[in-house]
Amino acid sequence: MTELTSTPAQALSLGALSIDPPVVLAPMAGVTNAAFRQLCAEQGAGLYVCEMITSRGIVERDEKSLGMLVFADAEAVRSVQLYGVDPHYVGEAVKILAGDYGVAHVDLNFGCPVPKVTRKGGGAVLPYKRGLLDRILRAAVGSAEPYGIPVTMKTRKGIDDDHLTYLDAGRIAEDAGCAAIALHGRTAAQHYSGSADWDAIARLKQHVGIPVLGNGDIWEATDAVRMMDQTGADGVVVGRGCLGRPWLFRDLAAVLTGRPAPPLPTLGEVASMIRRHAELLAQLMGEDRGLRDMRKHMSWYLKGFVVGGEIRAALGMIDTLAHLDDLLAGLDPDQPFPVSEIGLARGRQGSPRKVTLPAGWLEDTDGVDDDVSAAEIGISGG
Structure with missing residues (x-):
């Protein structure tokens, strides 16, 4: 930016x-x-x-x-x-x-x-x-x-x-x-x-x-x-x-x-944001429902980052905070924010x-x- x-x-x-x-x-x-x-x-x-x-x-x-x-x-x-x-x-x-x-x-x-x-x-x-x-x-x-x-x-x-x-x-x-x-x-x-x-x-x-x-x-x-x-x-x-x-x-x-x-966040910082979001949803709705609600946010958080298809799919199916922690640990924390995404439209068009x-x-x-x-x-x- x-x-x-x-x-x-x-x-x-x-x-x-x-x-x-x-x-x-x-x-x-x-x-x-x-x-x-x-x-x-x-x-x-x-x-x-x-x-x-x-x-x-x-x-x-x-x-x-x-x-x-x-x-x-x-x-x-x-x-x-x-x-x-x-x-x-x-x-x-x-x-x-x-x-x-x-x-x-x-x-x-x-x-x-x-x-x-x-x-x-x-x-x-x-x-x-x-x-x-x-x-x-x-x-x-x-x-x-x-x-x-x-x-x-x-x-x-x-x-x-x-x-x-x-x-x-x-x-x-x-x-x-x-x-x-x-x-x-x-x-x-x-x-x-x-x-x-x-x-x-x-x-x-x-x-x-x-x-x-x-x-x-x-x-x-x-x-x-x-x-x-x-x-x-x-x-x-x-x-x-x-x-x-x-x-x-x-x-x-x-x-x-x-x-x-x-500065825009690294993938590690985004992962911390994902974790915090999931924690708040779990507090609001209970862990099972909260983590299911969290699934729809994953593609928005990871848009443009280099993340393997297998881990993306798994993040779209999370059901517990422990499961989420395991998956987030597999991301490259130092990967910079994708400059290709700066200024682009998000969500429905x-x-x-x-x-x-x-x-x-x-x-x-x-x-x-x-x-x-x-x-x-x-x-x-x-």
Whole structure:
């Protein structure tokens, strides 16, 4: 990685909260549980958001939904991303999160591009219904206000290039009393393909008076500096870039406070990170389930390193910490980080596709009377 220093970034103010450096971990289903958030928080300060939870699941006391409300010791600020399409349920869920679980920040997700969500009118297509979006945001902010906790929202540019919604969404969020808005610089039609449009983030920043967070294509700490310099964004949201690379938050903490980025880790240091991650998962879920959950992370951690096929396969089948220790001992601890991987996309990418919408969705931009209750599906992303 090219060494880079920068002028220290200002702390991000979300109501009474101060996030310094201004870095937010994006919720990712099946990844950003309490163990992973603890691991990232050990690397550097920031805001680490719990996996997305549906508002109805919370209000109806769904066991699986409430079971996700587990927080690590390192999480000084309990932050939850909430998904909902009904103002009543969103407002009630915020009260429960703040009053019963000590949550200090709620983020509302309007960025999911998954077809089973968009075809019901949820996720990244909901902001097309300006009236409905306004009611949801006002319900959340109104419920959060007595507890003094900030509400933010995350969205995409729009449905596709012909139906952009982000500027109106920013205005609605500001008028509703949201503390900030995060923009993923892609449309729902793009999913995770192509390049994120940082110029859209800059336009949103010029359009609203609340903090704007930029999301999309932050693969290295230097990307965060470039994004903030290019767009004027008040902070960054990091998603796929930290898959198998929790030390990215260490690097972000350095460059956003004006220090040079630390050297990238050797394979031995990555192995230590894998071990720590597995230990935290075992503590969270129990050893058997935790180690099975750890398996999906192996390809991300080892991407680009020279590791034999046999040991890779074995790491993908680990079932105990002792088994993991034996396998990690067989890795070359001095192997340097693969420079070929620097700056490359990580995780899912896919290809652009037409967005599936409910019948007549584009005929009306208000949506207050639309029944989109079927869109409350527990799938995160954005």
